[in-house]
Amino acid sequence: MERKVKYNYEFKLRCIGEVLNKNRSKESVAVENGISPTNLGRWLNFYVKYGKQGLLSRKNQNYSSDLS
Numbered sequence: 001m002e003r004k005v006k007y008n009y010e011f012k013l014r015c016i017g018e019v020l021n022k023n024r025s026k027e028s029v030a031v032e033n034g035i036s037p038t039n040l041g042r043w044l045n046f047y048v049k050y051g052k053q054g055l056l057s058r059k060n061q062n063y064s065s066d067l068s
Helices: 009-021 026-033 037-055
Strands: none
Touching: 009 026, 009 037, 026 037
């Protein structure tokens, strides 16, 4: 079984900056950095929707019992 690769916050932010600020394609940035274009697209969506907070790890989140 292959281990999931985790990317740090700075790496994600740099890749997103390449796409948004330098008008490069997701595919070219992904290939250049050795990541999946799907992952980069996901990071972009989180960034657009939630800002920089969207790039932070969401593991071990706590949820209230009030979820309906």
